[in-house]
Amino acid sequence: MSAGESMSYESKDKQRVFNKEFMPHIDAMYNFAYRLTLDEDDAKDLVQETYLKAFRFIKSFEEGTNAKAWLFRILKNSFINNYRKTSKQPNKVDYQEVESYYNSESVDEKITTDLRVETVQHMIGDEITNALNSLDIDFRTVIILCDLEGFTYEEMAKILDIPIGTVRSRLHRARNLLKEKLVNYATSMGYKDKRK
Amino acid sequence: MEVEDKQKCFELLQLVIDGQATQQQTLELEQHLSDCENCRAEFELSQSIKEGLKSRLKRPSVPSELATSIQSKVLEIV
Numbered sequence: 001m002s003a004g005e006s007m008s009y010e011s012k013d014k015q016r017v018f019n020k021e022f023m024p025h026i027d028a029m030y031n032f033a034y035r036l037t038l039d040e041d042d043a044k045d046l047v048q049e050t051y052l053k054a055f056r057f058i059k060s061f062e063e064g065t066n067a068k069a070w071l072f073r074i075l076k077n078s079f080i081n082n083y084r085k086t087s088k089q090p091n092k093v094d095y096q097e098v099e100s101y102y103n104s105e106s107v108d109e110k111i112t113t114d115l116r117v118e119t120v121q122h123m124i125g126d127e128i129t130n131a132l133n134s135l136d137i138d139f140r141t142v143i144i145l146c147d148l149e150g151f152t153y154e155e156m157a158k159i160l161d162i163p164i165g166t167v168r169s170r171l172h173r174a175r176n177l178l179k180e181k182l183v184n185y186a187t188s189m190g191y192k193d194k195r196k
Numbered sequence: 197m198e199v200e201d202k203q204k205c206f207e208l209l210q211l212v213i214d215g216q217a218t219q220q221q222t223l224e225l226e227q228h229l230s231d232c233e234n235c236r237a238e239f240e241l242s243q244s245i246k247e248g249l250k251s252r253l254k255r256p257s258v259p260s261e262l263a264t265s266i267q268s269k270v271l272e273i274v
Contacts, residue, residue, distance in 0.1 A: 011274045030258040044259055051266045117244045125252040147249045153216060172210060
Protein backbone atom coordinates (compact mmCIF):
# COMPACT_ATOMS: atom_id res chain seq x y z
CA MET A 1 0.00 0.00 0.00
CA SER A 2 1.39 3.39 -0.92
CA ALA A 3 1.66 6.24 1.57
CA GLY A 4 -1.16 8.04 -0.25
CA GLU A 5 -3.56 5.11 0.02
CA SER A 6 -2.94 4.65 3.71
CA MET A 7 -3.84 8.25 4.54
CA SER A 8 -7.31 9.32 5.51
CA TYR A 9 -8.96 11.98 3.36
CA GLU A 10 -8.39 14.45 6.15
CA SER A 11 -4.66 13.82 6.15
CA LYS A 12 -4.47 14.22 2.40
CA ASP A 13 -6.41 17.43 2.64
CA LYS A 14 -4.09 18.71 5.34
CA GLN A 15 -1.13 17.94 3.15
CA ARG A 16 -2.71 19.62 0.17
CA VAL A 17 -3.32 22.82 2.16
CA PHE A 18 0.17 22.60 3.65
CA ASN A 19 1.85 22.31 0.26
CA LYS A 20 -0.35 24.84 -1.49
CA GLU A 21 -0.61 27.52 1.19
CA PHE A 22 2.46 27.15 3.39
CA MET A 23 5.39 25.81 1.40
CA PRO A 24 5.50 28.71 -1.13
CA HIS A 25 6.53 31.01 1.75
CA ILE A 26 9.66 29.07 2.68
CA ASP A 27 12.03 31.71 1.22
CA ALA A 28 10.43 34.54 3.18
CA MET A 29 10.28 32.36 6.30
CA TYR A 30 13.95 31.49 6.11
CA ASN A 31 14.86 35.10 5.48
CA PHE A 32 12.84 36.22 8.53
CA ALA A 33 14.34 33.45 10.69
CA TYR A 34 17.86 34.31 9.56
CA ARG A 35 17.38 38.02 10.27
CA LEU A 36 16.10 37.19 13.76
CA THR A 37 18.68 34.57 14.73
CA LEU A 38 21.60 35.80 12.60
CA ASP A 39 22.71 32.19 12.33
CA GLU A 40 22.11 29.80 9.42
CA ASP A 41 21.67 26.66 11.51
CA ASP A 42 19.38 28.34 14.03
CA ALA A 43 17.36 29.81 11.17
CA LYS A 44 16.98 26.39 9.57
CA ASP A 45 15.84 24.81 12.87
CA LEU A 46 13.43 27.66 13.52
CA VAL A 47 11.83 27.38 10.09
CA GLN A 48 11.52 23.61 10.39
CA GLU A 49 9.99 23.86 13.85
CA THR A 50 7.56 26.52 12.62
CA TYR A 51 6.40 24.41 9.68
CA LEU A 52 5.87 21.37 11.86
CA LYS A 53 3.84 23.43 14.33
CA ALA A 54 1.88 24.90 11.42
CA PHE A 55 1.04 21.39 10.25
CA ARG A 56 -0.06 20.30 13.72
CA PHE A 57 -2.33 23.32 14.09
CA ILE A 58 -3.46 23.42 10.49
CA LYS A 59 -7.10 23.10 11.50
CA SER A 60 -6.99 26.56 13.01
CA PHE A 61 -5.87 27.99 9.65
CA GLU A 62 -8.67 29.08 7.39
CA GLU A 63 -7.82 28.24 3.79
CA GLY A 64 -7.56 31.28 1.55
CA THR A 65 -6.68 33.67 4.40
CA ASN A 66 -3.24 35.20 4.84
CA ALA A 67 -1.00 32.14 5.23
CA LYS A 68 2.22 34.16 5.23
CA ALA A 69 1.14 36.31 8.19
CA TRP A 70 -0.14 33.21 10.00
CA LEU A 71 3.22 31.45 9.54
CA PHE A 72 5.23 34.52 10.51
CA ARG A 73 3.26 34.75 13.75
CA ILE A 74 4.10 31.16 14.63
CA LEU A 75 7.74 31.71 13.73
CA LYS A 76 7.97 34.86 15.84
CA ASN A 77 6.39 33.08 18.83
CA SER A 78 8.73 30.10 18.45
CA PHE A 79 11.68 32.44 18.29
CA ILE A 80 10.61 34.19 21.50
CA ASN A 81 10.09 30.85 23.26
CA ASN A 82 13.34 29.29 22.11
CA TYR A 83 15.84 32.05 21.86
CA ARG A 84 14.71 34.70 24.29
CA LYS A 85 14.09 32.55 27.36
CA THR A 86 17.34 33.53 28.97
CA SER A 87 16.93 37.25 28.37
CA LYS A 88 13.80 37.36 30.60
CA GLN A 89 12.55 40.30 28.60
CA PRO A 90 8.95 39.94 27.58
CA ASN A 91 7.94 41.38 24.23
CA LYS A 92 7.67 44.95 25.36
CA VAL A 93 4.42 46.76 24.82
CA ASP A 94 4.98 49.92 26.77
CA TYR A 95 3.63 53.38 26.82
CA GLN A 96 7.11 54.83 26.68
CA GLU A 97 7.27 53.87 23.03
CA VAL A 98 4.17 55.87 22.24
CA GLU A 99 5.35 58.71 24.41
CA SER A 100 8.72 58.92 22.73
CA TYR A 101 7.03 58.76 19.33
CA TYR A 102 5.45 62.08 20.16
CA ASN A 103 8.58 63.58 21.65
CA SER A 104 11.11 62.69 19.03
CA GLU A 105 11.27 65.83 16.94
CA SER A 106 14.69 66.89 18.21
CA VAL A 107 16.22 63.56 17.19
CA ASP A 108 14.69 63.76 13.73
CA GLU A 109 16.00 67.27 13.15
CA LYS A 110 19.54 66.18 13.91
CA ILE A 111 19.40 63.08 11.72
CA THR A 112 18.02 64.91 8.72
CA THR A 113 20.88 67.35 8.71
CA ASP A 114 23.54 64.69 9.29
CA LEU A 115 22.54 62.10 6.73
CA ARG A 116 21.83 62.68 3.08
CA VAL A 117 20.05 60.66 0.44
CA GLU A 118 23.22 60.50 -1.68
CA THR A 119 25.13 59.01 1.23
CA VAL A 120 22.52 56.30 1.75
CA GLN A 121 22.52 55.56 -1.97
CA HIS A 122 26.27 55.05 -1.91
CA MET A 123 26.11 52.60 0.96
CA ILE A 124 26.40 48.99 0.00
CA GLY A 125 24.27 46.12 1.25
CA ASP A 126 26.77 45.11 3.94
CA GLU A 127 26.67 48.50 5.60
CA ILE A 128 22.88 48.57 5.68
CA THR A 129 22.81 44.95 6.88
CA ASN A 130 25.20 45.73 9.74
CA ALA A 131 23.15 48.74 10.77
CA LEU A 132 19.94 46.70 10.74
CA ASN A 133 21.49 43.77 12.61
CA SER A 134 22.79 46.03 15.34
CA LEU A 135 19.26 47.13 16.29
CA ASP A 136 17.48 45.52 19.25
CA ILE A 137 15.37 42.60 18.19
CA ASP A 138 11.99 44.35 18.61
CA PHE A 139 13.07 47.24 16.40
CA ARG A 140 14.77 44.99 13.87
CA THR A 141 11.62 42.90 13.61
CA VAL A 142 9.28 45.75 12.66
CA ILE A 143 11.66 46.94 9.95
CA ILE A 144 11.98 43.43 8.52
CA LEU A 145 8.22 42.92 8.51
CA CYS A 146 7.41 46.31 7.02
CA ASP A 147 10.28 47.16 4.70
CA LEU A 148 11.55 43.75 3.63
CA GLU A 149 8.38 41.69 3.66
CA GLY A 150 5.85 44.43 2.93
CA PHE A 151 3.31 43.58 5.61
CA THR A 152 0.65 46.17 6.42
CA TYR A 153 0.46 47.68 9.91
CA GLU A 154 -2.64 45.59 10.54
CA GLU A 155 -0.87 42.37 9.59
CA MET A 156 2.13 43.35 11.70
CA ALA A 157 -0.15 43.99 14.68
CA LYS A 158 -1.48 40.44 14.35
CA ILE A 159 1.94 38.87 13.87
CA LEU A 160 3.40 40.69 16.86
CA ASP A 161 0.30 40.67 19.11
CA ILE A 162 0.48 44.41 19.68
CA PRO A 163 -1.92 47.27 18.87
CA ILE A 164 -1.54 49.09 15.53
CA GLY A 165 -0.58 52.29 17.40
CA THR A 166 2.35 50.44 18.93
CA VAL A 167 3.35 49.06 15.53
CA ARG A 168 3.50 52.60 14.16
CA SER A 169 5.37 54.08 17.10
CA ARG A 170 7.82 51.17 17.23
CA LEU A 171 8.44 51.50 13.51
CA HIS A 172 9.05 55.20 13.87
CA ARG A 173 11.56 54.62 16.66
CA ALA A 174 13.19 51.76 14.80
CA ARG A 175 13.73 53.95 11.76
CA ASN A 176 15.22 56.74 13.82
CA LEU A 177 17.61 54.28 15.44
CA LEU A 178 18.53 52.86 12.04
CA LYS A 179 19.23 56.36 10.76
CA GLU A 180 21.49 56.97 13.76
CA LYS A 181 23.41 53.79 12.95
CA LEU A 182 23.72 54.82 9.32
CA VAL A 183 24.98 58.24 10.35
CA ASN A 184 27.64 56.53 12.48
CA TYR A 185 28.65 54.28 9.59
CA ALA A 186 28.73 57.21 7.21
CA THR A 187 30.93 59.17 9.60
CA SER A 188 33.27 56.26 10.27
CA MET A 189 33.67 55.63 6.55
CA GLY A 190 34.41 59.25 5.85
CA TYR A 191 31.32 60.15 3.86
CA LYS A 192 31.21 63.92 3.77
CA ASP A 193 28.16 66.10 3.62
CA LYS A 194 28.77 68.16 0.48
CA ARG A 195 27.06 71.16 2.02
CA LYS A 196 29.67 71.46 4.74
CA MET B 197 6.81 74.60 11.91
CA GLU B 198 4.84 74.07 15.10
CA VAL B 199 5.71 70.94 17.05
CA GLU B 200 2.18 69.60 16.67
CA ASP B 201 2.27 70.02 12.87
CA LYS B 202 5.64 68.40 12.74
CA GLN B 203 4.43 65.33 14.61
CA LYS B 204 1.47 65.09 12.27
CA CYS B 205 3.84 65.38 9.35
CA PHE B 206 6.01 62.50 10.63
CA GLU B 207 2.91 60.36 10.99
CA LEU B 208 1.72 61.21 7.48
CA LEU B 209 5.18 60.69 6.07
CA GLN B 210 5.37 57.20 7.51
CA LEU B 211 1.92 56.27 6.23
CA VAL B 212 2.74 57.48 2.72
CA ILE B 213 6.15 55.79 2.61
CA ASP B 214 4.58 52.51 3.73
CA GLY B 215 1.81 52.80 1.14
CA GLN B 216 -0.88 52.94 3.79
CA ALA B 217 -2.09 56.51 3.51
CA THR B 218 -5.49 57.46 2.12
CA GLN B 219 -5.63 59.64 -0.99
CA GLN B 220 -6.44 62.63 1.17
CA GLN B 221 -3.52 61.98 3.52
CA THR B 222 -1.18 61.67 0.52
CA LEU B 223 -2.44 64.98 -0.88
CA GLU B 224 -2.08 66.62 2.49
CA LEU B 225 1.54 65.50 2.74
CA GLU B 226 2.33 66.53 -0.84
CA GLN B 227 0.99 70.01 -0.17
CA HIS B 228 3.04 70.29 2.96
CA LEU B 229 6.22 68.99 1.32
CA SER B 230 5.99 71.59 -1.42
CA ASP B 231 6.37 74.29 1.26
CA CYS B 232 8.72 72.65 3.75
CA GLU B 233 12.26 71.83 2.79
CA ASN B 234 13.09 70.01 6.04
CA CYS B 235 10.18 67.63 5.78
CA ARG B 236 10.90 67.06 2.09
CA ALA B 237 14.48 66.10 2.94
CA GLU B 238 13.21 63.80 5.68
CA PHE B 239 10.74 62.21 3.26
CA GLU B 240 13.39 61.61 0.60
CA LEU B 241 15.84 60.22 3.12
CA SER B 242 13.29 57.85 4.63
CA GLN B 243 12.29 56.68 1.17
CA SER B 244 15.89 56.03 0.16
CA ILE B 245 16.55 54.01 3.32
CA LYS B 246 13.45 51.92 2.75
CA GLU B 247 14.49 51.41 -0.87
CA GLY B 248 18.05 50.51 0.20
CA LEU B 249 16.74 47.92 2.64
CA LYS B 250 14.56 46.36 -0.03
CA SER B 251 17.01 46.34 -2.89
CA ARG B 252 20.48 46.10 -1.37
CA LEU B 253 20.08 43.74 1.54
CA LYS B 254 21.29 40.30 0.50
CA ARG B 255 18.62 37.67 0.96
CA PRO B 256 20.21 34.50 2.30
CA SER B 257 19.61 31.48 0.11
CA VAL B 258 17.43 28.82 1.62
CA PRO B 259 19.37 25.59 2.24
CA SER B 260 18.43 23.27 -0.60
CA GLU B 261 17.47 20.36 1.63
CA LEU B 262 15.20 22.36 3.96
CA ALA B 263 11.94 22.00 2.03
CA THR B 264 12.47 18.26 1.50
CA SER B 265 13.37 17.76 5.12
CA ILE B 266 10.22 19.57 6.28
CA GLN B 267 8.01 17.60 3.93
CA SER B 268 9.45 14.27 5.01
CA LYS B 269 9.03 15.19 8.69
CA VAL B 270 5.42 16.12 8.00
CA LEU B 271 4.86 12.69 6.44
CA GLU B 272 6.13 11.12 9.67
CA ILE B 273 3.46 13.01 11.64
CA VAL B 274 0.61 12.03 9.30
